[in-house]
Amino acid sequence: MREDLIALNAEYAAALDDDRLEDWPGFFAEQCFYRITTAQNHAQGLQAGLVYCDSRQMLADRVLSLRRANVYERQRYRHLLGLPRVLGTAVGVTSVDTGFAVLRIVRGGTTDVFASGRYLDEVERGPGGSLQLRRRDVVCDSSRIDTLLAVPL
């Protein structure tokens, strides 16, 4: 399981960093939940997120609007992922906690830490046997959110 989780995260990160956004929804189950929130909101049990999608179709729509909006890509991202910590398994669904940091590389400029935090995931085996995300809560350490946070994390 651990090996598969590591592979899932490595592929997920590479898809985003290589700007293959169209591949991103494929890491999720059809019925899924994706949210970007802050550690502060998460600790207070607030359900609202900065980004909120509850189906794979909604993730695909999000990618479409990102492509329309960002005609000229002026920055790149680089994910640095921690090792997954399996928190438990119930009825075929495994809960996982994985730390992450994302660097942002601005064209002609400097590289800074764009975001850090942890992925709180629920994963399950998909139809083909490979792991899929049923739920990914992206809990960001910082509450100061960049206006460009439209990109998937």
Place this chain on the structure above:
Amino acid sequence: MREDLIALNAEYAAALDDDRLEDWPGFFAEQCFYRITTAQNHAQGLQAGLVYCDSRQMLADRVLSLRRANVYERQRYRHLLGLPRVLGTAVGVTSVDTGFAVLRIVRGGTTDVFASGRYLDEVERGPGGSLQLRRRDVVCDSSRIDTLLAVPL
């Protein structure tokens, strides 16, 4: 062994990043040694450290004083760990070298690299069979030490 080391480090990092400082001494053996030093001092063989604890009780005391001092937590930390390199094993004690970086997220502010360096560890199996730290030397790359370096690394 490698798998267990990775798990130990992932749990260690998560405890600190989730601000569960009270769990931190539990990663060490009762008779242990913890030190934060700089690469420069380490290379010169200097034994003095910026932080220095030689028992699990002393680690617990340290957490207590941290809690008293930092009534208002204004920053978060995020550990990024490398993969452990096993240097050798003798009489049940394994020597390990693991690179690390720690990000600091200041409330309402930016995220920067707080510290980087390597953990020089001696680990052994504890009474329950799980790995414990007998010794962790935190060798920081930078000699410019932040005044907030009271937090565990």
Place this chain on the structure above:
Amino acid sequence: MREDLIALNAEYAAALDDDRLEDWPGFFAEQCFYRITTAQNHAQGLQAGLVYCDSRQMLADRVLSLRRANVYERQRYRHLLGLPRVLGTAVGVTSVDTGFAVLRIVRGGTTDVFASGRYLDEVERGPGGSLQLRRRDVVCDSSRIDTLLAVPL
């Protein structure tokens, strides 16, 4: 294979971060190719690199000139590596893609992100059975290259 790739990268990173530059050529096959380029140039299929070596001897020569030039070492580096993604294997050669970031620690100064990107590797078993790099293309995310980029990445 994955385990061996992780170990290879961990040793590679540690050699550079510990300033054991003389060990660096030993990670490559005698007939090898090493290049540092930018994502932009790589995407355009440009063969030119900022750094370009096509034998282990040339890597060793590079280390020698680095040693002569940098009499006073004023900065340290810290590699943060992602998990390797195996892209395929053919005739004993495995293609691998691994994300990386390198921090730079300036003496008496701050720590920043020096470079990020990915290693595009071709690895094979060497005479002794251990993995060797036949080719490592270091594809940097940023096109703004620091004048100090003489150090190996």
